Amino acid sequence: EVQLVESGGGLVQPGGSLRLSCAVSGFNFNDHWMSWVRQAPGKGLDWVANIRADGSEAIYAGSVKGRFTISRDNAKNSLFLQMNNLRAEDTAVFYCVTDSPGLGMRYWGQGTLVTVSS
Amino acid sequence: QSVLTQPPSVSAATGQKVTISCFGGDSNIGTKYVSWYQHLPGTAPKLLIYDNNKRPSGIPDRFSGSKSGTSATLAIAGLQPGDEADYYCGTWDMSLSTGVFGGGTKLTVL
Numbered sequence: 001e002v003q004l005v006e007s008g009g010g011l012v013q014p015g016g017s018l019r020l021s022c023a024v025s026g027f028n029f030n031d032h033w034m035s036w037v038r039q040a041p042g043k044g045l046d047w048v049a050n051i052r053a054d055g056s057e058a059i060y061a062g063s064v065k066g067r068f069t070i071s072r073d074n075a076k077n078s079l080f081l082q083m084n085n086l087r088a089e090d091t092a093v094f095y096c097v098t099d100s101p102g103l104g105m106r107y108w109g110q111g112t113l114v115t116v117s118s
Numbered sequence: 119q120s121v122l123t124q125p126p127s128v129s130a131a132t133g134q135k136v137t138i139s140c141f142g143g144d145s146n147i148g149t150k151y152v153s154w155y156q157h158l159p160g161t162a163p164k165l166l167i168y169d170n171n172k173r174p175s176g177i178p179d180r181f182s183g184s185k186s187g188t189s190a191t192l193a194i195a196g197l198q199p200g201d202e203a204d205y206y207c208g209t210w211d212m213s214l215s216t217g218v219f220g221g222g223t224k225l226t227v228l
Contacts, residue, residue, distance in 0.1 A: 105165055108164070
């Protein structure tokens with residue numbers, strides 16, 4: 001059974017940092033590009049970043065570039081999102097999802113809530 | 119303001135067919151494959167259509183996708199109450215070099 005389980009969300013003050021994790025099982029993690037997608041309260045889906053299967057390249061949305069870093073550990077079947085200098089507008093549920101070319105965003109986690117507030 | 123434009127809401131009666139449009143441009147839908155996602159509140163989004171018109175295993179053929187030029191369409195036939203959800207189109211934008219989604223369409227089954 002395919003499982004993606006996010007963790008690391010919580011309440012953080014503006015300017016603070018959080019590191020999200022996504023533990024993957026049930027498929028060959030090493031073969032898949034991965035993305036983070038978020039949904040702010042009452043808003044739509046918002047693409048955040050993705051990373052190649054081998055971790056050699058990462059791309060970011062303009063709104064998070066320079067503040068967020070996506071990474072992966074293929075030996076531990078894990079995806080990460082380091083979020084620094086958080087802003088109120090980063091408040092959202094963050095989902096990890098497979099995002100390999102030609103396959104669509106196929107497997108999604110249940111999401112982890114990040115709240116940025118003082 | 120989303121790069122891809124969807125109607126905020128659509129509605130149709132149980133058993134009927136509904137279509138949801140997604141309008142983009144040359145740098146996204148015009149040159150890249152489109153995917154469609156179903157999202158019920160509190161759950162993980164679900165992939166319905168990828169590569170414009172392909173269905174993952176387990177997705178019924180009531181769901182179909184098409185693309186023409188810089189627009190894409192999701193069609194849902196034989197509407198069921200369980201189809202009430204938010205629907206999103208998504209693709210890659212070559213100019214932005216980022217993934218992009220439509221703003222989402224809320225489907226109401228009457």
